[in-house]
Amino acid sequence: MTMQQVVKVTVNGVSYERNVEVRLTLADFLRVELGLTGTHVGCEHGVCGACTVLMNGRSVRSCLMLAVQADGAEIMTVEGLADDGRLHPIQQAFMEEHGLQCGFCTPGFLMAVYELLGSNPDPSDEEIRESLGGQICRCTGYQSIMRSVKSAAAKLAGARV
Ligand code: FES
Numbered sequence: 572m573t574m575q576q577v578v579k580v581t582v583n584g585v586s587y588e589r590n591v592e593v594r595l596t597l598a599d600f601l602r603v604e605l606g607l608t609g610t611h612v613g614c615e616h617g618v619c620g621a622c623t624v625l626m627n628g629r630s631v632r633s634c635l636m637l638a639v640q641a642d643g644a645e646i647m648t649v650e651g652l653a654d655d656g657r658l659h660p661i662q663q664a665f666m667e668e669h670g671l672q673c674g675f676c677t678p679g680f681l682m683a684v685y686e687l688l689g690s691n692p693d694p695s696d697e698e699i700r701e702s703l704g705g706q707i708c709r710c711t712g713y714q715s716i717m718r719s720v721k722s723a724a725a726k727l728a729g730a731r732v
């Protein structure tokens with residue numbers, strides 16, 4: 572017998588209500604129930620960071636959470652970054668500085684960087700490494716990601732003045 576429960580969440584500013592199996596992960600809820608496939612699932616046990624989304628402003632690994640644990644929460648996924656078709660400055664910076672190759676890790680990185688720059692607009696290299704230490708990229712060697720984060724910080728600072 573499967574147990575079901577109603578989940579009400581706001582994702583990227585849109586409210587959703589769904590009756591879901593209690594064992595459904597938040598990652599599968601976003602991808603399968605809501606069709607938001609920008610959130611990627613890699614390791615499925617909290618190691619790679621590909622599934623990172625923001626829940627009430629804090630980054631979480633959506634593969635490690637159940638959808639029912641997100642009941643009442645505000646979720647932001649990578650689909651929430653662009654504004655009316657215009658890339659977010661963090662996305663723009665990753666594109667310009669080649670912060671991605673295959674792109675599998677990128678949604679998780681973008682959300683982690685969004686969280687970092689929201690609380691620390693001008694992070695040092697050390698702070699960037701520290702805060703992104705849980706995000707794994709198999710392609711880039713990380714140098715272009717470092718450049719992307721610095722470029723994103725500069726773009727956001729420019730947008731504030
Ligand atoms: S898929 Fe969630 S951390 Fe790897």
Ligand code: FES
Nearest residue numbers: 672673708709710
């Ligand atoms: S760009 Fe391929 S895993 Fe990061």
